[in-house]
Amino acid sequence: MKRxxxxxxxxxxxxxxxxxxxxxxxVPNVVASGERFRLVYxxxxxxxxxxxxxxxxxxxxxxGPTTSTMNRVEYVNGxxxxxxxxxxxxxxxxxxxxxxRIGEASVTSEGATYKTQPVTVEVVAGNQTSGRDRSEKEEGxxxxxxxxxxxLRLNVSKKRVVKGESLTATLKLYTRVNVSGAEDxxxxxxxxxxxxxxxxxxxxxxxxxxxxxxxxxxxxxxxYVLLPQQTGTITIDPSEIVCxxxxxxxxxxxxxxxxxxxxxxxxxxxxxxxxxxxxxxxxPDGAPASFNGAVGKFSLSTKMGKDSILAHDAVSMYITITxxxxxxxxxxxxxxxxxxxxxxxVKITDNSRSSGGAYSGSKVFEYPVIPRSHGAFTMDPxxxxxxxxxxxxxxxxxxxxxxxxxxxxxxxxxxGIDQGAGTHRRIVQSxxxxxxxxxxxxxxxxxxxxFFVSSIGFYVIILILFGIFGASYVLLNRRRERRKDIxxxxxxxxxxxxxxxxxxxxxxxxxxxxxxxxxxxxxTLWGYIGDKLALTQSDYSRERVIRMLEEKKVNASxxxxxxxxxxxCEFARYxxxxxxxxxxxxxERAMAAISKMEQGLKL
Amino acid sequence: xxKLVLIxxxxxxxxxxxxxxxxxxxxxxxxxxAEARYNQALENxxxxxxxxxxxxxxxxxxxxxxxxxxxxxxxxxYYERALGLEPNNQDIAYNLQLAREQCIDKIEPVPAFFVVDxxxxxxxxxxxxxxxxxxxxxxxxxxxxxxxxxxARKSGLRKAAFVLAVIVFVFAGISAAFAWQGKKTAxxxxxAIVFAAVSAVKSSPDAQGKDLLVIHEGTKIFVLEKxxxxxxxxxxxxxxxWVALSEIVFVY
Numbered sequence: 124m125k126r127x128x129x130x131x132x133x134x135x136x137x138x139x140x141x142x143x144x145x146x147x148x149x150v151p152n153v154v155a156s157g158e159r160f161r162l163v164y165x166x167x168x169x170x171x172x173x174x175x176x177x178x179x180x181x182x183x184x185x186x187g188p189t190t191s192t193m194n195r196v197e198y199v200n201g202x203x204x205x206x207x208x209x210x211x212x213x214x215x216x217x218x219x220x221x222x223x224r225i226g227e228a229s230v231t232s233e234g235a236t237y238k239t240q241p242v243t244v245e246v247v248a249g250n251q252t253s254g255r256d257r258s259e260k261e262e263g264x265x266x267x268x269x270x271x272x273x274x275l276r277l278n279v280s281k282k283r284v285v286k287g288e289s290l291t292a293t294l295k296l297y298t299r300v301n302v303s304g305a306e307d308x309x310x311x312x313x314x315x316x317x318x319x320x321x322x323x324x325x326x327x328x329x330x331x332x333x334x335x336x337x338x339x340x341x342x343x344x345x346x347y348v349l350l351p352q353q354t355g356t357i358t359i360d361p362s363e364i365v366c367x368x369x370x371x372x373x374x375x376x377x378x379x380x381x382x383x384x385x386x387x388x389x390x391x392x393x394x395x396x397x398x399x400x401x402x403x404x405x406x407p408d409g410a411p412a413s414f415n416g417a418v419g420k421f422s423l424s425t426k427m428g429k430d431s432i433l434a435h436d437a438v439s440m441y442i443t444i445t446x447x448x449x450x451x452x453x454x455x456x457x458x459x460x461x462x463x464x465x466x467x468x469v470k471i472t473d474n475s476r477s478s479g480g481a482y483s484g485s486k487v488f489e490y491p492v493i494p495r496s497h498g499a500f501t502m503d504p505x506x507x508x509x510x511x512x513x514x515x516x517x518x519x520x521x522x523x524x525x526x527x528x529x530x531x532x533x534x535x536x537x538x539g540i541d542q543g544a545g546t547h548r549r550i551v552q553s554x555x556x557x558x559x560x561x562x563x564x565x566x567x568x569x570x571x572x573x574f575f576v577s578s579i580g581f582y583v584i585i586l587i588l589f590g591i592f593g594a595s596y597v598l599l600n601r602r603r604e605r606r607k608d609i610x611x612x613x614x615x616x617x618x619x620x621x622x623x624x625x626x627x628x629x630x631x632x633x634x635x636x637x638x639x640x641x642x643x644x645x646x647t648l649w650g651y652i653g654d655k656l657a658l659t660q661s662d663y664s665r666e667r668v669i670r671m672l673e674e675k676k677v678n679a680s681x682x683x684x685x686x687x688x689x690x691x692c693e694f695a696r697y698x699x700x701x702x703x704x705x706x707x708x709x710x711e712r713a714m715a716a717i718s719k720m721e722q723g724l725k726l
Numbered sequence: 727x728x729k730l731v732l733i734x735x736x737x738x739x740x741x742x743x744x745x746x747x748x749x750x751x752x753x754x755x756x757x758x759x760a761e762a763r764y765n766q767a768l769e770n771x772x773x774x775x776x777x778x779x780x781x782x783x784x785x786x787x788x789x790x791x792x793x794x795x796x797x798x799x800x801x802x803x804y805y806e807r808a809l810g811l812e813p814n815n816q817d818i819a820y821n822l823q824l825a826r827e828q829c830i831d832k833i834e835p836v837p838a839f840f841v842v843d844x845x846x847x848x849x850x851x852x853x854x855x856x857x858x859x860x861x862x863x864x865x866x867x868x869x870x871x872x873x874x875x876x877x878a879r880k881s882g883l884r885k886a887a888f889v890l891a892v893i894v895f896v897f898a899g900i901s902a903a904f905a906w907q908g909k910k911t912a913x914x915x916x917x918a919i920v921f922a923a924v925s926a927v928k929s930s931p932d933a934q935g936k937d938l939l940v941i942h943e944g945t946k947i948f949v950l951e952k953x954x955x956x957x958x959x960x961x962x963x964x965x966x967x968w969v970a971l972s973e974i975v976f977v978y
Contacts, residue, residue, distance in 0.1 A: 558821040561790045563756050565749050566781035572913060576858040576905035584862050592869040599877050 144169040146230055146237035153245045153333040156220050159185060162213040164239065169232035171209050177239075179215065181223035181246070187213030217246040247333050273298040275364055275396040277311060279349075285404045286354050287418030287449050288512050289482060291321075292347045294362060296394065297332070297339040303389075304367040311396075313349055315357040315403075317452065321477040322346035348477045350449045351403040359399045366392050406510055411519045415456065417509035419448010419482075423520040425505050431528035434497045440490040440525065442505055447483040448512070450475040455488045456507050461500045462554055467491040494529045501526050610657040617654035621647050621717050625710070632706060638696055640706065644713050645692035648685070651717055655724055677723035685716045748774050755787070764795045782812035782853075789821060798828045799944040799975075803919045806946065806977045810912035813850030829944035835962035845907075854908030857901045864898035917977040918959070920945045925974075927967030931956030938967040947974065 145167040154160050164174070176188060188211040197204045211228075222245050229238040273296070280291045294310065296302075323345055332341040344364070351357060368390045406418070421444050428439040442456055455469040470491070475484030494500065504524040511518045575581055628643035653663065656671050665686065672682050691709065755770035768791045774784055785808035792801035805822035812818065838846070852860075871891035878884045923943050928935030931953045939961075941947070947959040947969075956968045 556824065558790055558793050558824050559817045561756060561759055561787040562783040564783075565752055566783035568748055568779040568781055571778045571780045574858075574905075574909040574912070575855040576861075576902065576909050581858055581862070585865060588862070588866050588869060592873065595873055596876060599873065603877065 143167075144232055144235070144237055146239055148225075148228065148239040148242055150225070150242050150244055151331040152243070153247060153331040153338050154217050155338055156217045156246050156248055159214055159216045162187075162215055162225065163210050164188075164212075164228050164230075165208055165210040166230045166232065166237070167208040168206055169209065169230060169237070171230050171232055173231045174211055175229045175231075176211075177228040177241075178226035179213070180225075181217075181219060181221065182215040182225075182244075183218055185214045185216050187211070217244075220246045220248040222246070245333055247336055247338055272300050273302070273366055273368070273392055273394050275362060275394040277359060277362060277396045277399050279359075279399055279401055281401070283402045283404065284351055285418060285510065285512065286351050286406055287416055287452075287510065288351070289419070289449055290349050290351075290401070292318075292349055292359065292399075293343055294345045294347075294396065295341055295343050296364065296366075297334060297341045298366070299337070299339055301369050302340075302366045303369045305364050306367065306391075307363070307365040308344075309363040310345060311359050311362045313347065313359060315353040316349040316351055316359075317449075318347050318349050319477065320345060321348050348482060349401075350452060351401065354403045354405040357401050357403055359401065361398045362396045364394050366394060368392055407515075407517075409517065410510075411506075411508040411517055413456065413506040413519060414508040414510070414517060415454055417444075417448060417450075417453055417507070418512060419446055419450065419509060420511060420513065421446030421448060421450070421507070421509050421520070423505070423507045423522050425522040425525055427525050427527055430526070431530065432494070433530045434494055434532040436532075437491055437493050438527065440492065440502070442488040442490070442507075442522075443485055444488075444507060445485040446509075448509065450482050450484060450486050453486055455490075456505055458490055458505055459503045460490075460492055461494075461502070462552075463494060463496045464500075465493040465495060467493075494527070497529045497531045499526065499528050606657075613654035613657060617651050618717070618721055620654065621651040624650065625713060625717075629710065632710065637706065641692050641696040641709075644709060645689060645696065648689050648692065648713060648716070652685070652720070655720070672723075675724060677720070681716075681719050681723045684712075685720055688712055688716050748777055748779055752784075755791075759787070759791060759794075762794075764791050767791050768795070780811070782808045782815060782818065784808075785811065786815075786818050786821070789818075789825070793821065793825055798825055799919055799921050801825045802829070802944045802946070803921075803975055803977060806917065806919065810914075810978065812853050813908065813911065814852065826944065830942035831945040833945065833962050836964050849904045849907045849911070852904075852908075854905045854912060857905035857908055861898045861901035861905060864894050864901060868892075868895040868898055913978050915976065915978060916949045918947050918949055918957075918974040919977060920947060920969075920973060921975050922973035925969050927959070927965075927969055928956075929967060931958070931968045933970075935968060939965060941969075946977075949974070949976070 145165075146169070147165050147167075149161075149163045149165065151160050162179075164177075166174075174188070174190075191210050191212065193208045193210070195206045195208075197206075217223075222243055225242050225244065227238050227241050229236050231237075276295050276297065278293045278295065280293075281288070284290055292311070292313070322343065324343070327342045327344070329340045329342050332339050334341075370388045370390050371386075424443045424445070426441050428441065432438050440458065442458070444450065444453060444456075451473055455471065458466075460466055467490075470489040472487040472489070473484075475482045475486060477483075502525045505522045506519055507522075508517055508519040510516075624643060624647040628640050628647065631640040631643055649663065652658070652668060652672075656662075656668065656675075658668070662668075669682060669686065673679075688709075692713075695709070751770045751774050755767045755774075758764070758767035758770065768788065771784060771788045771791060775788070785804045789801045789804035789808060792798075792804060802822065802825050805818055805825060808818045809815065809822060837843075849857075868891050871887045871894060874887035875884050875891060878887060920941050920943055925941050926937045927939040927941060929938050930936075941961070945961075947961055950958045950960055950966070952958075952971065953968075955971050957971050957974065958966060959969055959974070960966045
């Protein structure tokens with residue numbers, strides 16, 4: 124496939140080389156009225172079948188078209204090239220002043236038609252005489268050469284630019300005399316600009332030009348593209364040229380032969396161009412963040428070298444900036460890659476060249492990266508800003524976001540890194556530093572300068588606490604006192620109450636109400652011990668009473684006798700009649716137990 | 727009882743609703759901040775401050791806003807104010823440190839006696855108000871223990887209660903002292919931040935005085951005395967001199 128394309132290309136280029144027909148027109152662009160001049164159409168490498176003459180208006184055709192054919196054979200490094208050209212020549216004379224257009228002419232060669240562009244010729248009134256007459260007249264008058272006869276000019280395409288906006292400077296020599304050579308040329312240095320020569324002819328190409336109604340021979344010596352690097356008024360220093368001019372010393376006589384014996388004199392004339400100022404404005408404020416000094420008109424495109432790769436493989440991202448402006452000075456746009464990408468130095472390929480007034484073309488920035496972990500990554504879209512000279516404002520281009528799929532590396536040597544296994548653990552890197560974020564929960568508002576410790580509330584609470592403490596102390600104390608009283612009273616009255624109850628029991632015994640009798644004795648015994656120990660209702664349990672009595676160091680035999688008696692009463696209440704003797708015995712035992720307990724508790 | 731609780735909550739919520747202008751300003755400011763409209767955020771925050779209300783969070787947010795607007799001295803001032811109210815807040819300390827790194831002056835403070843450091847750290851571990859509440863709770867516990875001591879019947883319990891009561895009472899006293907110290911630190915009248923971009927420290931309180939040092943925006947200083955329009959200041963490293971009062975702003 125490739126081979127076929129190559130073949131086609133080769134044959135095509137050969138074909139183009141063979142059939143390179145050129146059809147050109149040659150005419151001075153300025154003539155004086157009454158002057159005769161030549162209009163020449165030349166067809167090179169063409170087999171002319173027909174020549175269609177142009178429309179010529181405003182000029183009188185003195186002769187033509189006269190056809191002439193030229194064959195040329197050249198041997199260059201042993202290669203023979205042959206060219207053949209046919210030219211059609213008119214001799215015209217300008218009748219009126221003004222600008223006249225000569226229409227297009229065309230030739231037909233092997234079925235194809237080639238046209239020239241229409242040309243415009245300016246006719247100046249200035250000198251009625253032809254160029255040759257004029258020079259004779261001047262030479263007759265003086266050998267002196269005035270500043271009007273030869274001068275140098277530096278033309279800049281724009282006088283007011285913004286920083287970075289390109290402009291062209293053309294250094295031109297104008298002359299009305301015969302210049303045979305130049306020496307000691309000082310070209311301008313263009314301080315404050317980035318400059319590049321874009322046109323530096325080997326052979327000077329003279330053109331006729333109308334300057335204030337006078338016809339001059341003009342030649343472009345140099346053309347530069349300038350990019351201002353400073354702001355303010357920048358003055359381009361003057362350039363100089365010393366021209367060698369051949370001046371004919373007119374002979375005194377008027378003989379026909381005199382012309383042959385004229386002597387020529389060489390005169391050196393210095394021509395200095397006036398200094399030119401260019402006013403460079405600063406770029407307006409409000410440049411976008413991605414602005415990097417680009418001025419002109421650009422377009423942006425981005426792409427990844429590959430859409431999917433494996434981890435630890437290299438891939439490149441390409442940013443192409445195409446357009447017109449200071450493209451050759453553009454720096455690589457900033458690209459933020461995902462954090463785990465290793466980014467290497469940007470490679471820059473500059474395909475721009477100067478054409479006419481400005482640089483144009485494209486610049487390719489290649490960002491080689493190596494992703495160190497796998498996953499699907501989306502790169503932040505690349506933004507590029509420039510200052511648009513035409514609309515006088517900043518413009519920001521944003522490329523589409525690029526995605527890159529990174530698969531797991533199959534290379535076992537690097538797999539460790541990929542999986543974060545123990546051998547290749549890394550410290551988590553900090554990428555940037557910023558203050559912590561604001562609080563968003565509505566806070567508890569304080570009065571300014573209000574502190575709880577110095578507020579009345581603090582002391583009030585303390586006072587209240589002490590108040591509660593005092594009050595509870597008083598209350599508790601009073602309760603304790605009262606309790607103490609009750610205990611004392613119960614203690615002192617216990618014996619008396621027990622005896623009264625026992626009497627009541629004796630009465631019940633006499634009435635032979637046995638159940639009531641035992642119950643009364645039982646209650647008496649419990650009541651007595653309860654009063655003595657200041658028991659509350661919940662305290663009445665056998666174990667508790669025994670423990671309390673032991674604490675009071677009552678004799679163990681006394682305690683067991685007392686408890687046995689209580690048990691006996693309890694038992695007897697529900698048992699069949701045990702007999703009179705037994706009942707009275709219980710009564711006596713109760714009397715004895717209470718008095719023994721009385722003694723035991725007093726000890 | 728349930729009714730009482732309900733009424734209590736109603737009163738509380740009524741109190742909250744009463745301050746709703748501050749809350750709505752707060753929320754609006756936060757939204758502005760989140761959308762990077764720092765000017766409006768700051769306006770709203772400062773309006774809350776004008777209402778004579780304060781909280782560490784408010785000062786912290788104002789500091790953050792100033793920081794984002796690249797007013798470092800103002801940011802430091804408000805972080806210092808926030809730190810006065812909540813001395814142990816890590817966020818405030820972190821942001822203050824970041825803001826200080828933007829300052830030109832680097833001053834090594836003189837190390838204090840270690841006990842002083844401990845006390846200061848203990849004081850600053852909690853805000854003043856929290857210490858005050860601690861003091862109250864411990865006082866209550868102490869008094870309760872005292873009651874136990876008075877009225878318990880068992881002698882062991884009474885002894886333990888007495889010892890505990892004394893200990894807790896001492897702690898209550900310390901807490902109250904910390905609360906006071908915290909308030910004193912937060913409202914100390916002498917701390918100030920240099921607001922002038924460059925400020926010359928003079929040897930005497932007049933413009934003709936000899937220049938001793940040059941300090942820059944954002945540096946924290948302590949004012950020892952004021953004479954007319956001049957303040958005698960001390961840097962954290964102990965050097966002293968006079969600066970014009972117009973070039974500094976007091977933290978409190």
